[in-house]
Amino acid sequence: xxxxxxxxxxxxxxxxxxxxxxxxxxxxxxxxxxxxxxxxxxxxxxxxxxxxxxxxxxxxxxxxxxxxxxxxxxxxxxxxxxxxxxxxxxxxxxxxxxxxxxxxxxxxxx
Numbered sequence: 001x002x003x004x005x006x007x008x009x010x011x012x013x014x015x016x017x018x019x020x021x022x023x024x025x026x027x028x029x030x031x032x033x034x035x036x037x038x039x040x041x042x043x044x045x046x047x048x049x050x051x052x053x054x055x056x057x058x059x060x061x062x063x064x065x066x067x068x069x070x071x072x073x074x075x076x077x078x079x080x081x082x083x084x085x086x087x088x089x090x091x092x093x094x095x096x097x098x099x100x101x102x103x104x105x106x107x108x109x110x
Contacts, residue, residue, distance in 0.1 A: 082089070
């Protein structure tokens with residue numbers, strides 16, 4: 001009977017060791033999986049950051065290109081308008097000068 005009890009106790013001790021090893025192995029697997037998940041998450045964040053940065057840079061370049069095109073078009077339209085209306089502008093300037101001179105002569109004659 002004593003021998004049977006000793007064998008049972010030894011078996012329990014072996015089982016306890018096996019359970020302890022299994023728990024340690026499970027904890028190691030969990031740590032490894034958590035590290036792998038963290039690494040994958042960090043990689044995904046870095047990739048997302050690169051994508052966002054590239055998208056922002058491309059958007060800035062496109063905005064600059066559009067702005068340059070609009071500015072160039074506005075300058076061209078201004079030149080066309082000035083060329084088309086140059087005779088009218090010259091006439092207006094002449095009229096303004098005449099008005100100023102007439103007003104000056106009127107003051108001088110008073």
